[in-house]
Amino acid sequence: NAGVTQTPKFQVLKTGQSMTLQCAQDMNHEYMSWYRQDPGMGLRLIHYSVGAGITDQGEVPNGYNVSRSTTEDFPLRLLSAAPSQTSVYFCASSRTSGPNNEQFFGPGTRLTVL
């Protein structure tokens, strides 16, 4: 199993550009989530999904969209990038959204918005 994979590893955008960060897992996990980590800080939840077709907002959802059309994939879209979105983005998945939901993280995407 590859686990949780994220692409790209690094990305530089100009203000106003759009892009999609990709996340995929091959563990048949129901629950997937996106976090951002700013320098010297913990991870903050952006959006999450408890299953295909179901998404909801986390702590910091503004400026980001998500969709979950399949169990395996959970892309994160930046519609109009802003310098405040410069961060490291982590995707995670867990088997369920209830008990026994140990989370596993991808390697991260480092995004810089100029």
Next chain:
Amino acid sequence: GIQVEQSPPDLILQEGANSTLRCNFSDSVNNLQWFHQNPWGQLINLFYIPSGTKQNGRLSATTVATERYSLLYISSSQTTDSGVYFCAAFTSGTYKYIFGTGTRLKVLA
């Protein structure tokens, strides 16, 4: 929502020393995890521990859910233990994991 606090924020140890990291949470949680973020930024699962005590080599963790805290013990620390240690608490009613701000550990040779 639930608040997760970690202490101490920074810790410097000599190789071979022991340490205890603490995670307090403000409300009842269903699950709790400890992670190590290595100097390359990778998040490594240490423990999934909603309650009780677990051990893995030189590391062990205890969660007392009724008193709303968890402890991570590192014994005989090594330079490779350096990095940031995070705890994250999950409440099934909100479907959200909330992270603490971490303890930054540096182990000196």
